[in-house]
Each structure stands twice: as structure tokens, then as C-alpha cells.
């Protein structure tokens with residue numbers, strides 16, 4: 001039963017005595033078996049298949065307009081062809097004295113014929129020339145209004161127009177009514193959907209090629225990291241070793257704050273409240289967040305990314321993790337309220353650095369079929385190309401549990417990799433029986449990443465952690481490791 005139905009039921013019951021209910025139930029049964037014509041039910045809502053569908057075209061937009069025609073022969077070759085075919089050469093333009101001339105340096109942009117073969121094509125305006133050699137037109141070098149377009153449709157070459165904009169993202173759309181994408185999507189609509197469109201619901205059907213440009217430079221790009229330490233770790237009442245013990249029990253061993261406080265008191269005779277443990281966790285996470293990001297490896301080769309749900313205050317939220325196949329290290333993470341497209345650009349950036357200067361060569365990124373990954377991949381690659389670089393992310397989709405398509409089969413190993421990581425993450429966060437606040441979840445996740453990358457012995461790495469940090473060399477005990485990491489990060 002849906003949650004709001006349960007609420008409605010409680011509300012109805014509060015209005016009824018036992019006897020009221022006894023007389024209402026038979027009427028409800030009559031409604032259910034269809035014998036009451038005077039009481040109407042809410043009509044069944046049938047959602048048409050293409051209504052409000054979130055889909056992302058995996059094709060990035062073009063960052064330069066298509067040339068009018070494919071590159072072709074040079075004017076001298078064309079001249080030679082003409083001579084061979086006709087026995088004559090093409091004569092230069094005969095100009096009457098005083099007639100307007102194209103600019104002296106002007107050349108045909110198709111065959112590069114010099115100005116003696118070009119004549120002005122649009123009279124007084126003088127902005128276009130026609131070429132006698134290849135018969136095509138080109139602009140003269142006369143300054144003309146530059147096109148403001150920045151992206152072009154990869155399917156039809158039309159300039160995309162700016163459709164919507166918010167602080168994080170600008171959406172561009174292809175306006176061409178003959179664009180193959182638009183024509184195909186329009187043809188797929190059901191008759192009911194066509195009727196809905198006619199009734200004015202046009203924007204609910206995603207028919208045109210759409211590209212979302214994320215503002216990667218923006219400070220507001222959603223990337224969750226701990227902030228606001230509740231205590232100053234330099235002025236705590238307990239010793240640093242006690243702090244190390246707190247982090248060992250709560251993060252490395254995955255105990256709740258209460259059990260950690262109990263372990264400290266009953267095993268080591270150290271009196272500490274569970275609230276103090278919580279404060280230490282949050283403060284340690286603030287101190288270690290940048291250090292963890294800086295020392296986590298850049299992704300290489302093949303990586304697997306996934307979003308896993310967590311409960312915060314009873315609500316479903318998401319943790320995003322990406323792991324490299326060779327080093328088994330977490331190289332990016334984020335937390336968010338939704339699985340939509342918004343959290344993925346920050347996640348991608350936490351993994352590969354800003355697209356203007358990607359810290360990685362081309363890499364394979366295995367994910368599930370969530371369209372948010374396509375959106376982030378296209379946006380990141382396009383931003384890298386616009387900045388003068390190359391596309392770095394090759395996204396591979398691993399769908400479902402069965403090996404239905406070849407791509408899924410090949411990349412299944414990466415799905416298993418990330419699922420194992422998710423299980424480890426859940427093991428270390430599960431005893432909290434859900435997080436109380438987003439900040440708490442962020443703090444625990446940050447410390448989990450630090451623990452996983454720098455301390456946790458990994459079976460397939462010969463018992464070593466994924467990232468060997470110099471300052472932890474020779475340290476065997478978790479409390480000492482935590483204290484040393486905090487010292488390095490201070």
C-alpha cells in the first residue's frame with residue numbers, strides 16, 4: 001500500500017466510531033464489486049509510454065558546424081581534370097573596369113581557388129562569392145555577423161538553441177522539424193499521445209535532440225563533503241589515542257556510536273558519551289575530506305560506478321561510488337537526495353578533476369542503465385572537447401542480472417566489483433540503522449573512503465590497502481593509523 005493511502009485510511013478511521021465503520025464497510029464492498037452506481041471511483045490513471053520519459057542521447061553534440069560539403073579536390077586538380085576532359089582550361093573571370101571586386105586575399109573555401117576565379121554573387125552586399133572552378137559559393141572575408149551557436153545537432157547538423165537554463169546547467173535543443181531524431185520519436189507516439197500533444201502537453205514528450213551543458217566550473221555543482229566540525233580536535237578532553245580508538249571501532253570495525261562508547265568504557269575503562277563519539281567522527285571527517293580526495297588515485301583503465309541507497313531520517317538517499325579495477329581503490333564519491341542527473345556531474349568531477357584539465361587518460365566506465373550516467377558522460381566529454389582536450393569517458397552499460405546483451409556480459413566483472421564494494425560500504429554503515437542527518441551520512445562516507453583506500457587490507461592485493469600512503473608505512477594498528485592520518489591532514 002502506498003504511504004499516502006495509509007495516511008488517508010488513518011484520517012478516515014479517526015472520523016469514524018466502531019459502529020460507523022461497521023456500516024461503511026458493506027458499502028465499500030458494494031463499490032468494490034461494482035454494484036453501487038451512485039459512488040464513483042477515481043479513474044484509473046494510465047500513463048502513456050512516452051510521457052515524461054527521461055532519456056539521454058548518448059551522442060555528444062558537435063562543437064563546430066558541419067562543413068557544407070565533404071572536403072574535395074583543390075582548384076588546380078579541378079583545372080587539370082577540366083583540361084583532360086575538354087582540352088581547355090577554365091578562364092579567369094572577365095571583369096569590366098570599375099565593376100566591384102571581391103577582396104584581394106579572398107579564396108574559394110571549397111577548392112581554394114584564388115580571387116581571379118571568383119566573382120561577387122550578391123551584388124552590393126558583397127559578402128558572398130561564386131567560384132568559376134567548382135561552381136560553389138563562399139563568404140568573402142568581409143566581416144559578417146558571427147553565429148552565436150556553440151553546439152550543433154549530431155544527427156542533422158542544425159545549430160542547437162538555448163532552451164532552458166538554471167544555475168547548474170544549460171539545456172540546448174535541436175529546432176529542426178526534419179531532424180531524424182525528431183521524426184523517429186514523433187512516429188513512435190501512440191494515438192493518445194498525439195492527442196495529448198495537440199491538447200497542449202507538448203513539453204512532456206522528449207522528442208527533440210537535447211544536450212545538457214553542466215557548468216563544471218560552478219561552485220554550486222552538487223558535491224557533498226563534510227563541513228562544520230562540531231569540535232576542535234586540537235582541544236578535546238580525551239587523548240589522541242582515544243580519538244584513534246573511537247574511529248577504529250566506529251569506522252574500521254563498523255560499530256554504532258553507542259557500541260563504540262560502550263567498547264571504550266567496558267574494554268579500556270575510558271568514559272566517553274556516544275554524543276562525543278559522534279562529534280569526533282564529524283570533526284575527523286572534516287579534517288580528512290580534502291586529504292582523502294587528494295590522495296585517492298585518479299581513475300585508470302576500467303572503472304565501475306554505481307549508486308547505492310541509504311536511509312537518512314527514514315528517507316531514501318543515495319551514495320555514489322566509483323572504483324578502479326586494477327588498484328581496487330575508490331576514486332570518487334558523492335551523496336545526493338535523488339538519482340537524477342544533477343548529482344552525477346559533481347561525481348564525475350570528483351573522479352576525473354574538472355574537464356578543462358582531466359587528470360586521466362581515456363577510461364572505460366561501467367555503470368548500470370541509469371540515464372544520469374549518460375547525461376554526465378556526454379556533458380563531461382563535451383566540456384573537455386570545448387576546453388581543447390579530448391573525450392575521456394567511454395561509458396559501458398551493464399544492465400540487470402542476466403547476460404542479455406554482449407556489452408553486459410563483457411563488463412559484468414565490473415558490476416560485480418562495485419557490488420562487492422557496496423556490500424562493504426553497507427557493512428560499515430549498516431549498524432547505524434539509518435543515518436539521522438545528511439551531514440552524519442557524509443561524515444561516515446568520507447571516513448569510510450579514507451579507511452577503504454588507505455588502511456583496509458585487501459585480499460586481492462596481497463593484504464595491502466589499495467593506496468600505500470608513505471606516512472602509514474610500518475604502522476600496524478588502526479588507532480595509530482587514524483591519528484597519523486589526522487596529523488598529516490591538519
Ligand SMILES: [Zn+2]
Pocket residue numbers: 075108109110111112113131132133134135136
Ligand atoms: Zn571553388
Ligand SMILES: [Zn+2]
Pocket residue numbers: 153154155156157158174175176179180181209
Ligand atoms: Zn537535429
